[in-house]
Amino acid sequence: MTTTAPPPAAPPAARRRRRRTTSDTGLSRVFRWLSTGAGALILLVLAAVAIFLLIEAWPAISAGGDELSARVSWFPEDANLVTFVGPLVFGTLLAAALALAIATPLAVGIALFISHYAPRRLASALGYVVDLLAAIPSVVYGLWGALTFAPLVYPVWDWLASTLGWFPLFAGPASQPPRVMLTVAVVLAAMILPIITAVCREVFLQTPRLHEEAALALGATRWEMVRTAVLPFARSGIVSASMLGLGRALGETMAVLMILSPGTLYSFAVLQAGQQQTIAANIAAQYPEAPPLGVSTLIATGLALFVITMAVNMAARAIVARRKDFSGAN
């Protein structure tokens, strides 16, 4: 172990180019190696996943469209891998974006209520409830969505289609039973709501008292105080929270699989069945009966999901970093 290393180890360390400002011996050194190791491990895992996906997907990537459709029963005729993955990517992004659009405003509202409006006792009770929601397995959400929520929600979807049908998103007729994208999006929103709410709540509670009082002393109402002091301070935190939610929505499998009637179109019609499918649900649906090349194709779609998730996260970080000077961290 490094703790028992004899003193002669020191001279080479002293010759290192980077100047060390703190003495780094004993436990301190152990901790440094532990944290460096943990940091390196996450990179290793990420690289391993990427390599695994690439290697396993390679047969499908290198095979032509004709070969794929000849050897994989569910692979469409006259398609190649790109035209096969395209609609799945579209469906995945649509489901996640809709879920996020529903969940984020709601989560910010709930978190603000808990952190700045609710009486203290109610706030902590609500906090527990939100945390409990996060502990429900996704298959339960899927069951609830398919068996309870979908039948209940049909009249609403029908009304949406008949009144707002001119808007492409709500083009009718609404399918009955409503095993449609909007139902999925609502269930996904319910699933990602707790994590977004919990993170937002923590961030809102971190707002410096000093800044809240600065706003109040200028004659701000409660809402104005939230708007001038709390929300700007929490902006990057809200983005991070949404990204956590988005990651879960992008990869969610069971709930989508159990609710959505799949299709492979580039369609915005979220009230009609048989229009879209997500990558994760497609993998789960096709995997059990897939031949080797089929598995490889599915893994290629998984690779696409991996790339999307990374791209979305990097984009979010870029957005947060753009106004770094104004973050209050300096």
Place this chain on the structure above:
Amino acid sequence: MAQRIDVKDLNIYYGDFLAVEDVSMTIEPRSVTAFIGPSGCGKSTFIRTLNRMHEVIPGARVEGTVAMEGVDLYGDEVDPVAVRRQVGMVFQRPNPFPTMSIKENVLAGVKLNNKRISKSDADALVESSLRGANLWNEVKDRLDRPGSGLSGGQQQRLCIARAIAVKPQVLLMDEPCSALDPISTLAIEDLIAELKNDYTIVIVTHNMQQAARVSDRTAFFNIAGTGMPGKLIEMGDTATMFSSPTQQATEDYISGRFG
């Protein structure tokens, strides 16, 4: 626009705990009134009752009256938000909004009070407020940079500019120089001397020389012991308070023989 404040029989509570007991005083318009006293004697608590910031803390409340030109700030129909728009406040630690530029910071209060302001009016107000806070020359070339990038003393003057931009009647300062170096402190003190031509100023300070330098009247608060309420011991012209106070406790405190 400066106004006079009459405080009568004011008891200040945190929940059931009586923090400051039975304060009565008059704060004259267009003058500087300094509150001095040992830590924990309730002077900061008291100053926060003058703009109803005290009640922001859960469970905090007051009994008695604080009247500005005869109108009780704690009357039933008085909106605390309206009170705070008339009584500006500068805090112990500089607290410009970190997510806003220097310009946005100055305009923050104005944007709350009457949402719309033309660009030329806004620019004029930013300049006059920053000039009023003796900060214009230092920041005029970087109005769009974040306020948190300024030095501590500049930040505090930015906070003063932000407070006077809404043209309050009264300006409260809770130890405005305690986090600043002597040069920044001097800049703020000069500023206070100018501001008193237009505003009623109340300042809490731990620095007795500062109280002697900037104030016209001084109030001395003291506390009998831990857990006891703070009290106003005496109040008078600053010159008198520092030369011949009527109370022994005041004399002990200002001469450093406290205890």
